[in-house]
Amino acid sequence: MKKSYRILIVDDEESVRRMLTTVFTRDGHQPICAEDGQQALELFEQQTPDIVLMDIRMPKLNGMEALQVMRQTHQSIPVILMTAYAAVETAVEALRLGAFDYVIKPFDLDELKMMIGRAMQLREMKQEINLLHRALSDSYQWDRILTNSPKMMELCKDTAKIAQSNASVLITGESGTGKELIAKAIHYNSPRAKGPFIKINCGALPESLLESELFGHEKGAFTGAQTQRQGLFERANQGTLLLDEVGEMPHNLQVKLLRVLQEREFERLGGSQTIKTDIRLIAATNRNLAAMVEQGEFRQDLFYRLNVIHLSPIPLRERPEDISLLAQHFLQKFSAENGKEIVELDPSTLTILESYPWPGNVRELSNAIERAVIMSTGFIIFPDELPEHLQQQLNVPHISETVHTLIGHTLKENLKAYERELICTALANNQGNRVQTARVLGISRRALMYKLQEYRID
Ligand SMILES: Nc1ncnc2c1ncn2[C@@H]1O[C@H](COP(=O)(O)OP(=O)(O)OP(=O)(O)O)[C@@H](O)[C@H]1O
Numbered sequence: 001m002k003k004s005y006r007i008l009i010v011d012d013e014e015s016v017r018r019m020l021t022t023v024f025t026r027d028g029h030q031p032i033c034a035e036d037g038q039q040a041l042e043l044f045e046q047q048t049p050d051i052v053l054m055d056i057r058m059p060k061l062n063g064m065e066a067l068q069v070m071r072q073t074h075q076s077i078p079v080i081l082m083t084a085y086a087a088v089e090t091a092v093e094a095l096r097l098g099a100f101d102y103v104i105k106p107f108d109l110d111e112l113k114m115m116i117g118r119a120m121q122l123r124e125m126k127q128e129i130n131l132l133h134r135a136l137s138d139s140y141q142w143d144r145i146l147t148n149s150p151k152m153m154e155l156c157k158d159t160a161k162i163a164q165s166n167a168s169v170l171i172t173g174e175s176g177t178g179k180e181l182i183a184k185a186i187h188y189n190s191p192r193a194k195g196p197f198i199k200i201n202c203g204a205l206p207e208s209l210l211e212s213e214l215f216g217h218e219k220g221a222f223t224g225a226q227t228q229r230q231g232l233f234e235r236a237n238q239g240t241l242l243l244d245e246v247g248e249m250p251h252n253l254q255v256k257l258l259r260v261l262q263e264r265e266f267e268r269l270g271g272s273q274t275i276k277t278d279i280r281l282i283a284a285t286n287r288n289l290a291a292m293v294e295q296g297e298f299r300q301d302l303f304y305r306l307n308v309i310h311l312s313p314i315p316l317r318e319r320p321e322d323i324s325l326l327a328q329h330f331l332q333k334f335s336a337e338n339g340k341e342i343v344e345l346d347p348s349t350l351t352i353l354e355s356y357p358w359p360g361n362v363r364e365l366s367n368a369i370e371r372a373v374i375m376s377t378g379f380i381i382f383p384d385e386l387p388e389h390l391q392q393q394l395n396v397p398h399i400s401e402t403v404h405t406l407i408g409h410t411l412k413e414n415l416k417a418y419e420r421e422l423i424c425t426a427l428a429n430n431q432g433n434r435v436q437t438a439r440v441l442g443i444s445r446r447a448l449m450y451k452l453q454e455y456r457i458d
């Protein structure tokens with residue numbers, strides 16, 4: 001059965017309203033008409049249509065103004081604008097304000113019908129995704145590891161195998177690369193999945209507190225210990241304990257941890273009773289533990305015990321194929337969380353994301369997209385909704401400006417002058433950092449050095 005939609009038609013020209021009413025009634029829909037923006041808003045509120053078709057140029061309140069009010073009250077109702085002028089700027093502005101799409105008058109009816117079909121289909125899909133998303137986030141506390149990178153896929157495969165064992169795992173990698181996510185993936189895919197997953201940040205607590213957090217204490221073990229308290233080694237029993245920032249663990253505690261790993265037993269602070277514990281231990285750090293061992297900052301025997309299996313997620317800049325995938329994922333996630341219906345990234349937004357080196361890795365990308373989703377009022381994320389330091393990635397001079405100043409020279413001279421200018425801008429944007437500049441320009445550092453010399457850039 002074909003679906004019947006309530007379609008709000010807004011146009012100050014009676015002939016347009018009459019024509020569209022006839023067509024849509026014949027197709028089994030229920031058209032409602034308004035002749036200016038103000039009346040449109042009244043009907044919009046009273047009747048909550050499924051979709052709105054609206055002229056831009058109208059008396060009282062124009063289409064752009066009415067659109068803005070509609071987007072604020074019912075974001076999920078798509079609005080298609082009709083414009084008599086092939087003014088691309090108005091149309092782009094309309095998209096930015098949240099219009100689903102626009103048609104230029106005189107329009108092709110079949111095209112308009114197809115557009116309505118697409119808008120309604122998308123709306124239904126979005127509603128379904130939102131429902132699924134809610135159901136999913138209720139049943140799992142962790143996101144799946146998403147990747148298109150062969151190296152990361154290898155790591156995911158390893159994760160599945162490792163989950164079946166009980167071996168200790170060491171996860172090292174830059175901040176925000178997904179270390180905690182990997183630890184959760186191991187836990188929730190392991191036979192311990194029903195047991196607790198507990199994380200402690202070894203760098204966040206002073207030594208004495210960290211010690212009592214991990215081992216627990218008996219009543220009166222120290223001033224302030226008024227009751228007996230279980231530590232994490234007990235609470236994580238039959239589950240997984242993640243020691244985050246393990247490189248920050250004080251020396252004295254490293255010795256005590258080693259014993260827990262070897263004997264699987266310990267005593268609470270101030271206690272004499274030996275307690276057995278059955279935990280899987282995962283340690284994570286963004287420091288180079290092997291180097292710390294060499295410098296005597298980390299115990300070698302503990303390092304070997306933790307490092308039974310070593311996983312190392314690579315930085316995001318070394319897997320650019322993941323940027324678009326993860327950006328889309330975060331777009332959906334934060335869109336659903338914020339009750340928005342953003343569906344895509346503008347191509348220039350994606351270009352910026354893909355050329356930025358992401359020192360904060362996946363977390364930084366996630367934060368950038370969350371911010372953009374919150375700032376955006378439309379269906380598409382535009383570059384100016386990204387954090388400012390990201391927008392600077394695109395700050396290269398427009399080619400025509402450069403070429404204008406150089407007319408009269410050969411093509412090669414022009415290209416060279418333009419190349420020089422691009423390099424200077426990229427260097428400035430990256431605070432003179434050559435490694436980063438080369439990366440942004442997509443050339444090797446050697447090639448960049450060569451060009452710096454050739455163009456005598458300091
Ligand atoms: N491959 C991925 N797929 C989906 N989400 C990811 C992926 N990698 C990281 N994330 C998400 O990015 C955020 C940062 O990841 P996580 O906390 O695991 O990083 P981390 O390496 O532990 O960072 P830090 O060193 O700062 O503690 C989390 O929200 C995580 O869910």
Ligand SMILES: [Mg+2]
Binds near residue numbers: 179180
């Ligand atoms: Mg972490």
